[in-house]
Amino acid sequence: MICVIVRAVPDLVEGLEIEERDVRPYRYIANELDEYAVEHAVSLKEKYNERVEVIGIASEDAYDEIDESLYMAIAKGVDKAYKVKIPKTTSYKIADALSDFLKKFDIILTGTLAVDEFYGVLGATIADKLDIPYVGGVRSIEIEGDSVIVKKELGGGAYLVLKVKKPALFGILSLEKPPRYVPISKLRSVMRSAEIEELKVKVEEDVLDVRFLEPPKPEVEFIDGDPEEVAEKLAEIIRGLIS
């Protein structure tokens, strides 16, 4: 049984309202790489007749907006959709909250990263919590008995092919062929007929949080003025650096 984790993330196209300590998006959409993960899962279903379920994670603000992606996933062929409300928090807490639900699946897919989670640790954290292997940066997946053969992108056109024992979790990075198109009439009829099951999980506030230690930020100076002045100042600085 396959599960895909789909996260609601800020829609960057529509812009954000940035306040002092908070970023407020106008709109949320599903994380693109998570949608890729749905594509892979649906392909596996077509190829190996595996049951595929999808779970949508969204904060309070995005809780309604995740529905569309889940319906889209059903229209593409996913057998069952859940959604769960998880406040904005760290990957570790999400992993902790979901681990019980995810235990029953032998293949779990999600995007390697998300636009609001560039470190790409959610998949690895969940895998750690479940004590199963994790491979990120995945481009293709095939099932062979109780193993999974994945192709991991190494960059520069190189790939690493890995054979992993099930159960395992994979972070998806790309697709081999463009995503399938869902006719809107089909999507609309799915919206009318299909149901998304709401899941309740407990997010522990007092679990240990893993902190990411950032290197100190370099000093940045903006040079103002007309081009000649800027050139003059720039030359001064470079001279200082060289000498």
Next chain:
Amino acid sequence: MVEVLSESYQNKFGYEGLTRCYQCGNCTAICPVSDGRFPRRLIAHLRWGRIERFDEVWLCLQCKLCDEFCPRDTNPSLAMQTLKRISVENGSVPPHIGEFLMNVYRRRNPWGHSRMKRGEWMKDLNVPTVKDCEFDWLWFVGCANSFDSRVLGVTEKIARILNELEISYAVLGRDEGCCGNDVKRIGEDGLFELLMEENFKVFKRYGVERIITHSPHCYNTFKNDYNIEVKLFLELLHDFINDGSVELKHEFKKVVTYHDSCFLGRYNNIYELPREILRSVPGLKLVEMRSNRRTSICCGGGAGNIAVGYQGKVQPSILRVKEALDVNADVLAVACPFCKIMLEEASKSVNCNLKVLDVVDIVYHSMYGEGL
């Protein structure tokens, strides 16, 4: 891939002209982008309900040139639209068209620009919106004229002319959606219906009864699919030129040739209106290209190809620019934002001095002596 269609496909897609086809090949011979297989052979397949290889149907730009030449009223372009519908229903849509459709679905415009930014072009202009005034006419700006930098100038000029003529109008701004014309030509009827429902809701909310638009694509679908009262901005301009409210004072001493867009021309039989406007510009010399009026060829931007660009081997926009060069035109005049975008790109890619201008650009210049 061999797809055997159910017998009900004709009922399902409401297309009956197929049986009249006698396979004469006129459509294939006249089609500027045909790969030799379509439309004729696809129609033969469609007639027996057996389709091998859907793919080349996506070469079709829905320009209707073949309909014009079809001796049997088979309307090959409608048959191609039917095939596209079947493809869409099966989810087999080429990536560039899929991208177009998802952009329209998610962002209500072909390029996937932010919906919030639809009204941004009028930031520094005095353009009334439906929220803050009474109005007779809704100016439906359209996606290209709202977003694409290559035609934003035309949008601004239309705004100034409308203001100076004291037309009672307003725009929807951020609430404007996509008219869905090209979505329908692609055969994505579900999305088209969604857009139409949504647009009607918005029109109702703001009490819209009549629309003016500059885009032939919007014009066509409002007129023929929505059945709502719609007027072309050029019609308005034509009336005002005729009654003297618009004075064309400044000379435009150029050889101009006019490119008929599919949606003004073959879809709506508007051939002379833009030509009459051009002829009234002092100094302008109007010449005709080899393919003109009902035999005009498409710019390549129709049926969802505007977003990513036409993917076929033959670029009709380049053929068109060459035709304009053949008649020694300085200016290729268009009356459609999609044509302007496609033809301007083609003109740059063949590296020639042909300037692509909207009829509005030329009229504006003649009115105010500026803007070129």
Next chain:
Amino acid sequence: MRVGVYICHCGFNIAGFLDIDELVRYAESLNDVVIVRDYRFMCSNPGQELIRDDIEKLNLDRVVVAACSPNLHEATFRRVLSESGLNPFFLQIANIREQCSWVHSDKVKATEKAKRIIRSAVERVKHHTALESKRVNVIPRVLVIGGGIAGISASLLIAEAGVEVYLVEREPTIGGNMAKFDKVFPTLDCAACILTPKMTAVKENPNIKLYTNSEVVEVRGSVGNFKVKIRVKPRFIDEDACTGCMECVDSCLYYPTIPSKFDEKIGFRKPIYMPFPQAIPNTPIINPDECLYFITNKCPMYCEDVCEADAINFEQEERIEEVEVGAIVIATGYKLFDPSEISEYGYGRYKNVFTALQVERMLNSTGPTGGRIVVNGREPERVAIVHCVGSRDERYRRYCSRVCCMYSLKLAHLIKERTNAEVYNFYIDMRAFGKGYEEFYRSVLEEVKVVRGKVAEITDIPMNDDERREVERGRVIVVFEDTLLGRVERIPFDMVILSPAIEPSDGTKELARILKVSLDENGFFREIHPKLAPTVVAPGIFVCGCAQGPKDIQDSVAQAESAAGQALSMINRGFVELEPTTAYVDEEKCSGCGMCVPVCPFQAIEVVSVNGHVRARIDESLCMGCGVCAASCPSRAIRHRLFESETIRAEILSLL
């Protein structure tokens, strides 16, 4: 009353759809019905015998036959009645085929409808009264309209039987379109060699009175007695005096600059001209709209000087001649569809593009080029012949013009023979249906190229440098898809020949109005039955040749002789039986208001004085029984035999 009802199975046509047993049971339950029978084919001899027997043994006095349309067998069953000693008008046909079994999809409902139709017929027939057919004598003369090969053939056959013929031709000569051809398919006979003897025979036959340059302007009366007015336009040369020496034409000072209609406008003539050397009558004609004498009155009139026969007569005037005939044969032929309507073919725009008839004239030794094929001053090296130009085309003419495939092949062969050019025929479907045609097609295939595909465009705008060179050589580029190879091609040609659709001659509509007959959806004369009466348009009016629809010479001649046979048969019988179902005036009720006079399409009504009272009177030999007068009469004084108000009311009530 004793009514017999006879229900025909018509094989499966009726019995396969309607429940015959149910209909029989139902008919038996109707008032006054004494016998109901059903049979496989009521119109067959055994079927007729059933009715005859019953009339005799059961003493029937009314008969209803539930079968096909009365158009087909009403006459048959009327004859059965009269042979059995019953008035033939005591019959009513219930049409349960064309109006029921053939047109419905629900068998149960259709059977219910058939019951109503039968009931209505039974109720109606009870109101029928005995009527006697009237006979009128047939004037033993025939009018033939149109002097092409069809009109000539019909005229000759009739005249050879000793019957007088008036042959009216609009052009200055007879011969029609066939006279323009050089050779005819599939035998490649010389057209002139087979046509001109017939033309001469027309001229020489004392029974044929020939009116050329003339038109039929009015026809009154009906079958057996038509009164016809013919407008004879002046020729300005006396046909009887003229010897055909042509001195007048040669002497005319006008240069031959007027495009000749006979030469399809590729040849030129003077205002005084003879369309072609073998013209009949062999007399030139002066066109007063072109002749300097008529236009300026300042002509030296050399023609008059040189004419030794003193045949030139500028004083000739138009005259109307009235003739009376018993039958009329329409043979008005065809004209070509104007291909300049199809702008993408560039006819009229490119000097390389011709119609098939223009090429016929070129090929003809007496034509403007003396039989040479010339384009832009030289012989073509590559020639395209485009079939189906305007034919089978929803935008122009929807029907197949039938002859184009064959004449296109003929032209291909002749051009190949004369010029050795490379000839391409562009066809959609090759229709070689006649005797010897397939063999001809096969032989032409050996010398020319045939391409299955419709030419999309003919253009002089090149796509590349090779094409530019070809265009500069004076060629045009033909764009088409070879649909058998699935390949779009652009090939340069020196000459393109269009094979345009055949359409009714100019004035066909006007003639139909004069004759009060109808045209079909394509504008050709409508025959009353496409299979069983293909040459009959109306009683006493027959049609043949292309006036009835596109056809080749073989079929035109066959049809012309059929039409002639129809006319001769009528004349030989000497009389026609008129349907007694005419209108009549109840003089008691008639107020003489005259409303009926203008509405009658046959001018059969006049207002006369009867014993000092004004009354309408109907000439029953002219009345065709259309019923318009009865419907228009405000005092219901005009009644209609077999369609009396009571009869119609009974019929309608029992349908409801």
